[in-house]
Amino acid sequence: MGSTRNHVGIFAMLAITILILIGCSGGGSPTAPDTMQPVNQNITQGQNYHPDNERALWGFYRIEIDPSTLEVIIEPFRSANFNANVTRFLQPPASPINMLSINIDSGASDVPNGYLVLDLTIRHPFVGLNQFRGFDVRGIFMSNASRVAGFDPTLEYANWPAASPGVAATEPVLLNPDGYTRWWNPAEFTDYDIIFGYTHGHLAPSNFLASATLNPFMYFADGVTDTFPQQIDTNERGTFSLDPGFNTRRYEIQFADTPWLYNYAIDASWAKPDGAYAPDYPVEAFPPEANTQEPYALTLQDAGSTAYYISDTVKGGDFILDLEIYDWQAVGASTTPSVILDEISAVWVESPAFDDGFGNNYLNVIDGDYDLLPGSFDNSAILHFAVNTNFDTGGIDGADDYPVIVAVESSDPDTYEPQIDGGGSMFAYPEAPLTAYTGAWIPVSGISPQEAPVILSIVPNEGAIDSILTDVEVHGQFFM
Numbered sequence: 264m265g266s267t268r269n270h271v272g273i274f275a276m277l278a279i280t281i282l283i284l285i286g287c288s289g290g291g292s293p294t295a296p297d298t299m300q301p302v303n304q305n306i307t308q309g310q311n312y313h314p315d316n317e318r319a320l321w322g323f324y325r326i327e328i329d330p331s332t333l334e335v336i337i338e339p340f341r342s343a344n345f346n347a348n349v350t351r352f353l354q355p356p357a358s359p360i361n362m363l364s365i366n367i368d369s370g371a372s373d374v375p376n377g378y379l380v381l382d383l384t385i386r387h388p389f390v391g392l393n394q395f396r397g398f399d400v401r402g403i404f405m406s407n408a409s410r411v412a413g414f415d416p417t418l419e420y421a422n423w424p425a426a427s428p429g430v431a432a433t434e435p436v437l438l439n440p441d442g443y444t445r446w447w448n449p450a451e452f453t454d455y456d457i458i459f460g461y462t463h464g465h466l467a468p469s470n471f472l473a474s475a476t477l478n479p480f481m482y483f484a485d486g487v488t489d490t491f492p493q494q495i496d497t498n499e500r501g502t503f504s505l506d507p508g509f510n511t512r513r514y515e516i517q518f519a520d521t522p523w524l525y526n527y528a529i530d531a532s533w534a535k536p537d538g539a540y541a542p543d544y545p546v547e548a549f550p551p552e553a554n555t556q557e558p559y560a561l562t563l564q565d566a567g568s569t570a571y572y573i574s575d576t577v578k579g580g581d582f583i584l585d586l587e588i589y590d591w592q593a594v595g596a597s598t599t600p601s602v603i604l605d606e607i608s609a610v611w612v613e614s615p616a617f618d619d620g621f622g623n624n625y626l627n628v629i630d631g632d633y634d635l636l637p638g639s640f641d642n643s644a645i646l647h648f649a650v651n652t653n654f655d656t657g658g659i660d661g662a663d664d665y666p667v668i669v670a671v672e673s674s675d676p677d678t679y680e681p682q683i684d685g686g687g688s689m690f691a692y693p694e695a696p697l698t699a700y701t702g703a704w705i706p707v708s709g710i711s712p713q714e715a716p717v718i719l720s721i722v723p724n725e726g727a728i729d730s731i732l733t734d735v736e737v738h739g740q741f742f743m
Contacts (some may be wrong), residue, residue: 397503405473440479662709
């Protein structure tokens with residue numbers, strides 16, 4: 264947001280990316296990081312595309328885990344071809360290097376019940392090429408879809424957000440996501456044989472393709488190990504540097520049934536750095552467009568909701584929520600929260616727990632009343648708002664936790680169309696605004712909230728110090 268960024272990369276970077284990551288298959292032990300050997304990378308400008316910034320698909324994998332042995336099989340989708348020139352790099356005798364590894368924590372996992380805890384490590388593919396420092400790298404977990412969003416019927420997603428291990432699901436669910444994204448799902452990025460297309464090549468597995476168009480991700484950046492976005496150093500801008508050149512995040516996955524199949528994509532943002540900073544290319548060498556243009560993080564919290572359900576005739580209240588929006592282009596939001604509004608065009612909130620009065624269980628928050636508060640970082644602001652549950656028409660059937668989904672749309676760019684020289688009309692991309700997503704479970708109480716008690720009179724209204732009064736009458740209202 265703020266300024267247009269290009270999502271399609273220069274030919275050289277894409278070619279090397281596909282060669283090293285998408286072309287790799289799991290050699291050696293798939294459950295422990297491999298030692299990465301330096302490779303000789305001769306970069307040339309071999310296409311007529313000359314963008315200043317880009318989003319690069321670092322890898323697209325099919326991953327199968329045997330629940331009885333915990334053996335991990337990682338197979339690349341070699342069918343994520345961009346154009347014929349890149350396809351040539353995928354052919355034998357190329358010998359790619361595996362830059363992705365998985366370590367399963369058998370002690371924390373509950374394999375018989377389909378609960379798996381694993382550490383996923385990504386190594387930077389461009390050894391010695393500091394100009395290809397990554398930004399906002401996201402490991403996207405892809406599965407089949409079982410639900411459709413009301414505010415966008417093209418948005419199909421799995422049974423999320425999931426509350427805890429053991430939650431019943433008809434498809435795999437990532438229990439601890441950092442966020443959700445539409446990028447690189449195989450159902451919508453379906454161009455063949457061109458840049459940022461998807462082609463089911465002859466070497467690709469044929470038995471599974473994820474159907475969800477919205478999928479959860481974990482965020483990979485230097486210094487981020489377990490708490491995102493709190494661990495982000497905003498001065499480092501969520502970078503994935505070449506020193507040390509690898510980052511690890513823990514995934515907690517609840518599978519529905521065997522076989523445990525899912526797809527995986529690694530998304531990275533990048534922009535052409537200032538050549539004056541060669542050869543080290545520190546973070547300040549890269550323009551703001553190197554980061555994602557949609558919010559890089561969203562957090563949703565209950566801020567004192569009053570929703571309650573006693574019976575079908577005794578129910579009501581509001582969901583009162585705080586949505587913190589983190590956006591690299593909204594610098595100064597901590598002191599002037601309104602700058603966040605320049606970066607977003609809509610904030611959709613959807614839940615089966617409420618109705619907008621017109622039969623819809625979703626609404627655009629910024630079309631109504633809300634407060635903007637300073638965020639926890641210089642580039643974040645908090646949207647404080649209330650949603651009337653309208654239980655008479657909503658989907659509440661008891662006191663419980665209910666899922667709430669939030670979508671924050673980008674104002675600029677407002678499309679997934681590749682921002683390249685000459686436009687992106689030759690590519691297929693989702694016909695939807697560029698958006699960041701999050702979700703949370705919000706409680707509906709089983710106790711009716713009360714007004715604060717008010718004392719109107721006390722009889723008797725006086726007494727001696729240190730004496731005890733008996734038969735006192737307290738008159739007022741709103742007593743429990």
